[in-house]
Amino acid sequence: xxxxxxxxxxxxxxxxxAAAISAEKEQSLREHLATCVPCQEYLSASNRVIAGLxxxxxxxxxxxxxxxxxxxxxxxxxxxxxxxxxxxxxxxFAVALSMSFVGSALVYQVAKLLTVPMYFDxxxxxxxxxxxxxxxSFCSALRLLAAPGENRGIA
Amino acid sequence: xxxxxQRIALGLRQRDVAVLETLVEQYQYRLVRYLVSLLxxxxxxxxxxxxxxxxxxxxxxxxxxxxxxxxxxFRVARNIALDAMRKRPxxxxxxxxxxxxxxxxxSGEPSPYTLAARTEDAERLADSLQTLEPVYREALxxxxxxxxxxxxxxxxVGAPVSTVASRIYRGLATLRPQFEGEIT
Numbered sequence: 001x002x003x004x005x006x007x008x009x010x011x012x013x014x015x016x017x018a019a020a021i022s023a024e025k026e027q028s029l030r031e032h033l034a035t036c037v038p039c040q041e042y043l044s045a046s047n048r049v050i051a052g053l054x055x056x057x058x059x060x061x062x063x064x065x066x067x068x069x070x071x072x073x074x075x076x077x078x079x080x081x082x083x084x085x086x087x088x089x090x091x092x093f094a095v096a097l098s099m100s101f102v103g104s105a106l107v108y109q110v111a112k113l114l115t116v117p118m119y120f121d122x123x124x125x126x127x128x129x130x131x132x133x134x135x136x137s138f139c140s141a142l143r144l145l146a147a148p149g150e151n152r153g154i155a
Numbered sequence: 156x157x158x159x160x161q162r163i164a165l166g167l168r169q170r171d172v173a174v175l176e177t178l179v180e181q182y183q184y185r186l187v188r189y190l191v192s193l194l195x196x197x198x199x200x201x202x203x204x205x206x207x208x209x210x211x212x213x214x215x216x217x218x219x220x221x222x223x224x225x226x227x228x229f230r231v232a233r234n235i236a237l238d239a240m241r242k243r244p245x246x247x248x249x250x251x252x253x254x255x256x257x258x259x260x261x262s263g264e265p266s267p268y269t270l271a272a273r274t275e276d277a278e279r280l281a282d283s284l285q286t287l288e289p290v291y292r293e294a295l296x297x298x299x300x301x302x303x304x305x306x307x308x309x310x311x312v313g314a315p316v317s318t319v320a321s322r323i324y325r326g327l328a329t330l331r332p333q334f335e336g337e338i339t
Contacts, residue, residue: 055277
């Protein structure tokens with residue numbers, strides 16, 4: 001039996017150990033191993049390596065689990081708080097925005113009633129509502145989103 | 156019926172701390188063992204473990220529950236460790252010709268493998284394991300200690316299955332001489 005022949009089977013042993021071998025090759029390997037001492041030695045040494053790998057037991061710091069769990073809870077609480085703040089800010093923005101539009105519509109209606117006695121025309125009323133009511137209130141609503149979390153006065 | 160992996164995925168999506176507590180209890184030792192095999196040292200591993208679980212909490216929704224949890228967890232841990240190695244030279248690592256890392260054991264200190272060896276065979280392997288290329292050590296640990304398939308390992312290390320198999324063969328070839336000539 002030549003060296004190449006053994007090398008082929010030893011390669012099959014590696015493949016078998018790594019679970020990367022076909023059933024046919026496995027059968028052929030078994031038959032070869034039954035009679036080949038060098039390949040038996042090769043398999044035995046490989047199995048010793050694998051058994052040796054299982055012979056290590058690492059110390060785990062007894063406080064590690066507790067430390068990890070505390071970190072997880074703190075992180076989780078912080079994240080939830082942040083989500084809450086974000087939700088409140090968006091809710092406040094939505095309320096402010098709708099109040100701006102509703103308020104503007106009301107002001108517009110009232111101003112329209114005053115156009116005749118006060119000699120305004122409709123375009124002047126529209127511009128006035130837009131410049132002195134809608135835009136300022138819209139900007140105030142936007143400021144809610146732009147302010148840093150702690151300064152929003154909501155959380 | 157809901158499988159374990161789907162329950163885990165649901166818990167992670169909901170950021171359920173109780174699910175995470177169970178996972179920490181279940182996988183902590185394996186995570187430590189894997190990170191030691193990757194880094195070749197024990198110090199600093201606890202920080203990586205903590206960072207890994209925080210990342211799991213933050214990005215748990217990316218685990219789909221269709222595959223095993225361990226490969227996903229180990230991949231998260233691996234990414235964190237490799238990022239830290241690239242940023243922090245304190246780990247004294249050099250990149251090798253593949254994508255792996257090479258550990259320079261601190262002089263004078265016993266290696267984590269020497270300290271962790273509990274059997275005669277393990278004692279004989281300890282020194283060789285410490286100096287083994289981390290990519291080979293990692294492949295051996297994932298295959299023979301974590302009992303993961305080549306496909307799972309391939310997902311963790313981000314390399315083709317053939318590369319993983321080749322790393323296992325080369326790792327075995329490096330360690331095998333310790334036991335050659337002894338039939339048991």
